[in-house]
Each structure stands twice: as C-alpha cells, then as structure tokens.
Amino acid sequence: MVVSIFKTKPIASLIAETEGKQGLKKALGATDLTLLGIGAVIGTGIFVLTGVAAANYSGPALIISFILSGLACFFAALCYAEFSSTVPVAGSAYTYSYAALGEIWAWIIGWDLILEYAVAISAVAIGWSGYAVTLLSSIGIDLPKAITSAPLDGGVVNLPAMIIIALISWLLISGIRQTSNLNGIIVAIKLIVIALFIVLAVWHIKPANWHPFMPFGFNGVVSGAAVIFFAYIGFDAVSTAAEETRNPQKNLPRGILFSLLICTALYIVVSGILTGVVKYTAFKHTSAPVAFALQQIGINWGSALVSVGAICGITSVLLVITYGQTRIFFAMARDGLIPKLFGKVSEKHQTPVTSTLLVAVVTIITAGFLPIGIVAELANIGTLFAFVIVAIGIIVLRIRKPELKRGFRTPWVPVVPILAVLSCLYLIIHLQAATLIRFVVWFAIGMVVYFLYSRRHSALQQGVVSSGQEKVE
Numbered sequence: 001m002v003v004s005i006f007k008t009k010p011i012a013s014l015i016a017e018t019e020g021k022q023g024l025k026k027a028l029g030a031t032d033l034t035l036l037g038i039g040a041v042i043g044t045g046i047f048v049l050t051g052v053a054a055a056n057y058s059g060p061a062l063i064i065s066f067i068l069s070g071l072a073c074f075f076a077a078l079c080y081a082e083f084s085s086t087v088p089v090a091g092s093a094y095t096y097s098y099a100a101l102g103e104i105w106a107w108i109i110g111w112d113l114i115l116e117y118a119v120a121i122s123a124v125a126i127g128w129s130g131y132a133v134t135l136l137s138s139i140g141i142d143l144p145k146a147i148t149s150a151p152l153d154g155g156v157v158n159l160p161a162m163i164i165i166a167l168i169s170w171l172l173i174s175g176i177r178q179t180s181n182l183n184g185i186i187v188a189i190k191l192i193v194i195a196l197f198i199v200l201a202v203w204h205i206k207p208a209n210w211h212p213f214m215p216f217g218f219n220g221v222v223s224g225a226a227v228i229f230f231a232y233i234g235f236d237a238v239s240t241a242a243e244e245t246r247n248p249q250k251n252l253p254r255g256i257l258f259s260l261l262i263c264t265a266l267y268i269v270v271s272g273i274l275t276g277v278v279k280y281t282a283f284k285h286t287s288a289p290v291a292f293a294l295q296q297i298g299i300n301w302g303s304a305l306v307s308v309g310a311i312c313g314i315t316s317v318l319l320v321i322t323y324g325q326t327r328i329f330f331a332m333a334r335d336g337l338i339p340k341l342f343g344k345v346s347e348k349h350q351t352p353v354t355s356t357l358l359v360a361v362v363t364i365i366t367a368g369f370l371p372i373g374i375v376a377e378l379a380n381i382g383t384l385f386a387f388v389i390v391a392i393g394i395i396v397l398r399i400r401k402p403e404l405k406r407g408f409r410t411p412w413v414p415v416v417p418i419l420a421v422l423s424c425l426y427l428i429i430h431l432q433a434a435t436l437i438r439f440v441v442w443f444a445i446g447m448v449v450y451f452l453y454s455r456r457h458s459a460l461q462q463g464v465v466s467s468g469q470e471k472v473e
Contacts, residue, residue, distance in 0.1 A: 006102035025350035037259025043317030045231020051289025057224030065224035075420035081253035085407030088248030091331030100393035111446035116382030117325035169360035193309025205276035237324035249407025329355035391420035
C-alpha cells in the first residue's frame with residue numbers, strides 16, 4: 001500500500017486525457033492568459049489590503065512588503081511555468097504533484113486547493129456584495145440589511161453575494177471564450193481606474209508622510225508581507241487553464257510570468273503613492289484605501305470611479321478563482337479521486353458543467369448564510385503550501401525525468417525551487433496559530449476521505465490510463 005499511494009501518473013497519459021470528448025476546448029492565447037492572471041490578482045489586495053497592511057504592519061515600508069511577497073511568488077512562478085509547459089493539463093498544482101510526487105501528494109494538494117478556492121470564492125463574493133451595496137446607497141438605492149447580511153451579521157441572507165456567484169457560474173458554463181472576453185473587458189476597466197488613481201494622486205505626494213519609513217520594524221514588514229500575500233493569490237490560476245490553451249508550452253509560462261510582473265509593478269507604485277499622499281495611520285479605519293486617499297485630497301469624483309473599478313476588480317477575481325476551482329474538481333474527478341460525475345463535460349460548450357454546479361451550490365450557501373472570518377489567512381496558507389509542493393516537485397522531476405521535453409525550464413535548479421520553498425515557509429510561520437490549526441484539521445479530514453474513498457476509486461490504482469498502452473510508473 002505504501003508503494004501504491006506514491007505512484008506517479010505518466011505524463012503521456014495525462015496529456016492523452018486532454019484529447020477527445022473528455023478534453024476541454026482550446027481557445028486561449030498568451031494575452032488571454034496574462035489578462036486571466038491580472039484578473040485574478042488585482043482586486044481585493046490592491047483595493048482593500050493595502051490600507052490594512054500599511055496601518056497595522058508595514059507603514060510606508062509597505063513597498064518592501066510587496067517586494068518580499070512578490071519575490072516568493074516569483075520563485076514559485078518560475079516553477080509553475082516549467083510544470084505548465086511540461087504537463088499542459090487542467091488541475092494546476094494538483095496535476096503537477098500527480099506527475100512528479102505521486103497520488104498521495106496530488107490528493108493532499110487537491111484537497112488543499114479545494115479549501116483555498118472555496119473559502120476565497122465565498123469571501124470575495126461577500127466583499128463584492130459590500131461594495132455593491134455601498135455604491136447603490138451612494139446613488140440613493142438602500143437595500144435592507146435583511147437581504148444583504150448573513151444571519152450572524154444581523155440579517156437573514158446575503159442575496160447580492162449569492163446572485164453574483166450564480167451569474168459567474170452561469171457564465172463559466174456558457175464557455176471559456178465568452179468568459180475570457182468578459183474578463184478582458186473587466187481587466188481593462190480596472191487597469192484604467194488604477195492608472196487614473198496614479199495620475200491624479202502622484203502630484204499630491206508629501207515626502208514627510210514616508211517618515212518614519214519602517215515604524216513597526218522589519219518584523220512588521222515581514223508580517224505585512226504575509227498579510228498582503230493574499231494580494232498575489234490568483235496568478236497560479238493561470239495554470240488551471242492549461243487544457244484550454246493554444247500552444248501551452250509557450251503561452252502558459254508567458255501568461256504566468258507576465259501577469260505576475262505587471263501586478264507586482266502596479267502594487268509597488270500604488271502602495272508608494274498611497275502612503276505618500278496620506279499618512280499610513282489614517283488607513284486604520286477604512287476598507288477602501290484607494291478611494292479614501294482620493295477623498296482626502298478632495299477628488300471625490302475620482303473616489304467614486306475607483307469604487308466602480310473596485311467592483312470590477314473583485315468581479316474578475318471572483319470569475320477567475322471560480323474558474324480555477326471548477327477545473328481542479330474536473331481534474332480530480334477524471335482521476336477518480338472524487339466521483340466521476342464531476343468530470344462530465346458539456347458536449348455543447350465543452351465546459352465541466354457538473355463541477356461548476358457543485359462549486360456554485362456550495363459557495364452560494366456559504367456566502368449567503370455564513371459570515372467569513374480570517375479568510376485571507378486561510379487562503380494564504382493553502383496557496384503557500386501548494387507553492388512549496390510545486391517547487392519540490394520541480395527538483396524531483398528533474399532527477400527522475402531529466403529527458404522530458406520542457407517548453408520552459410526553471411533557471412538555476414535547485415537554487416530557485418529551494419528559495420521558493422524557504423520564502424513560502426518563512427511567510428507561513430508569520431501567520432496566526434489559529435490558521436495553522438484550521439489547516440491541520442482540514443488536512444486530517446482529507447486523509448480520512450482519501451483512504452476511505454479516493455484510493456479505492458482511483459483510476460491510477462485500478463491500472464486505468466487514458467492512453468490505454470502506457471503502464472503506471
């Protein structure tokens with residue numbers, strides 16, 4: 001049994017599964033993937049967490065916090081780029097672990113990603129609801145609290161959060177091309193809004209606001225980096241689109257790296273301007289720091305536009321992380337680790353309908369009736385853990401399969417993967433103890449599910465591979 005749970009899935013078999021009826025429609029290029037990454041990354045982080053991190057952790061040194069988090073992500077992104085070009089199959093870190101480390105590690109990562117994405121979808125939908133309700137209120141439309149808040153928050157149901165998840169899910173079922181087109185429009189809107197903020201605010205910087213530069217010391221800067229790491233979650237969702245990408249060996253690495261570099265540059269510029277325009281302590285009581293900064297310098301019309309951009313930003317984040325969750329379910333179902341029903345593909349749209357509906361139902365109920373606490377940290381630890389496993393997987397695959405054709409090669413192996421592992425672990429230890437405990441509990445539940453169901457139904461354990469010829473390794 002010990003040997004069998006560490007079986008790896010042949011890469012030829014993984015790629016063979018992408019062909020025919022069980023494959024997804026290939027419709028995305030490098031630009032689509034870059035926009036997908038930007039759509040996932042720029043949202044809650046830049047419009048909400050910048051103020052929280054500046055006021056409570058980093059001060060004006062928020063720029064350094066973004067650089068530290070960006071470096072950890074960059075090391076991981078180089079590893080993702082190699083895997084995505086070598087194993088261009090839906091499932092992201094789950095599929096990569098299956099190919100490099102074996103089924104048990106693939107299950108652990110898949111189970112981890114289910115938690116990360118599901119919690120993030122519900123949380124982002126609740127955040128979207130809050131922005132939408134505020135914007136409607138500013139134009140004279142006041143929705144009752146009973147239909148805009150969860151029961152434990154004094155309401156009955158958070159209807160806007162449920163509606164936006166339902167709409168996003170319907171769009172994902174209708175086809176990846178339509179989803180990508182809408183995402184491109186939304187990304188364009190929020191990039192224009194961010195550019196507008198930069199142009200309007202840069203003239204109002206007061207260098208005195210940058211002093212003291214590091215009020216909470218370097219530990220504060222690192223803690224700030226651990227918190228705003230949430231701002232980077234999403235670039236890895238690009239790799240979940242592998243199966244729907246044209247020429248994935250070239251386009252996937254470009255989409256992953258370009259989206260991360262663009263977002264990091266924007267984060268550094270915006271955080272520098274924010275703390276230069278307004279004293280970092282002023283962000284302590286606002287959840288909309290970008291709009292707040294423009295209000296403080298008297299540009300109220302710009303503040304209103306930023307609020308619209310924030311809604312667009314959060315919508316695109318919701319779109320991409322819901323997309324990523326459904327593709328991971330799809331890959332796990334196709335491997336038999338969860339019921340194969342969830343791997344069913346629509347003949348009309350070539351999209352995973354059942355897995356999309358499952359994600360929709362679970363997250364609609366969660367977003368509608370539960371208040372979500374400590375969401376950013378729960379999503380953070382899930383992502384950081386996935387990054388660690390992917391980086392280790394690169395080293396293992398280089399040793400086991402040096403002859404594999406790789407469209408992109410991570411430079412300086414094993415140095416870069418080791419730096420990815422160390423930097424991610426460094427951020428993990430700066431998360432709260434309660435977050436670590438929740439993660440361990442979820443992990444334990446996953447192990448029970450694996451040994452009671454998944455291992456018995458695994459296509460790999462039963463000797464079933466899509467190529468029909470290659471034996472399990």
